Amino acid sequence: GIDTPETVKPGSPVEWMGPDASAANKALVAGRQVTLEKDVSETDRFGRLLRDVWLQRPEGWLMVNLELVRTGFAAVSTYPPDVKYVDLLLAAQREAREAGAGLWGDQPEPSPTATTTTGGGASCDPSYPTVCIPPPPPVLG
Secondary structure (H helix, E strand, C coil): CEECCCCCCCCCCCCCCHHHHHHHHHHHHCCCCEEEECCCCCECCCCCECCEEEEEECCEEEEHHHHHHHCCCCEECCECCECCCHHHHHHHHHHHHHHCCHHHCCCCCCCCCCCCCCCCCCCCCCCCCCCCCCCCCCCCC
16 A cells, blocks of 8 residues: 655666665564565555555554655555555555655755656556556466
């Protein structure tokens, strides 16, 4: 139910807040045991495992996906039918946006040599409106 800025997409520049989002996720889960919760689907159309990530802490369970949205390091991105926590995630995103946290804060001006690719073109997957991710190849066979 979330999307974070790209940092390792081949042939693409590192997106603003990408390294910060990666560091925030690493700070939450690196070296810790997590619990993965399946909603409906096993994988998305790109073959990526779809799971909500939970971390048990002394003060209780923490949903990592929600924490990344709450702190502005991820945006809500729905992938129906996997929408179990969408209302909770959207509420956290509203709060992060209102607070100007992370992705919702002021983005620095790009350097003159930086380029930004936006989605929506004929060769871009329309599911990702702010970045160009090619649609998956057709299934043959």
